[in-house]
Amino acid sequence: GQQVMQIPQYQHVQEGEDFTTYCNSSTTLSNIQWYKQRPGGHPVFLIQLVKSGEVKKQKRLTFQFGEAKKNSSLHITATQTTDVGTYFCAAHGSGNTGKLIFGQGTTLQVKP
Amino acid sequence: DTAVSQTPKYLVTQMGNDKSIKCEQNLGHDTMYWYKQDSKKFLKIMFSYNNKELIINETVPNRFSPKSPDKAHLNLHINSLELGDSAVYFCASSQVTQRRSPLHFGNGTRLTVT
Secondary structure, eight states: OOEEEEEEEEEEEEEEOOEEEEOOOSSSOOOOOEOOOOOOOEOOOOOOOTTTTTTEETTTTEEEOOOSSSSSEEEEEEOOOOGOOEEEEEOSSSSSSSSSOOOEEEEEEEEE | OOSEEEEEEEEEEEOOOOOEEEEEEEEEOSEEEEEEEEETTEEEEEEEEEEEEEEEEESSOTEEEEEEETEEEEEEEEEEOGGGGOEEEEEEEETSSSSOOOEOOOOOOOEEEE
């Protein structure tokens, strides 16, 4: 079945450093969504990318969708302690069931 | 206003018991889901209902039985609980008729089986 691979699994950074998580698929994706889960919390939708080569920004967060629509990345500039959490990419499976397949997630720790 | 609410938040029980988790959404969405998150934070879909009809049923033991009395409610009943069932269970909803609609998650139910 369709799989979405996400790396790295963990990342520890010093506050102020940048952070990037990568998402890859062996098949062409119709879209990619990104979610953030704070420690002890639930996943919260951040953004969706649909077009080939699309780039979207939310303050210090930059989201990219690859030209071939098989990979995506989330880059955080100058991390802050509030960025701590697990970031998930997710893609819809085939059909129109709404089934969302999640990557394994990248857990970000930020040292103040 | 809580969009997707599930109860209980914590559930501690012994092996062999039967337990239920309830979920309600007030977003007017047509589809609801159960996801299981293991200790490594991996999110795996278990079930999905669209307007009370089961549309996704992943490889889940028969001990797990979802029920959707109406499109705003989705419950999960688990029989004969096992140690490996310990996890966080998330309910979620979306509007499937809006293509590629994002998921709205509940706060989760942390199930601990001893």
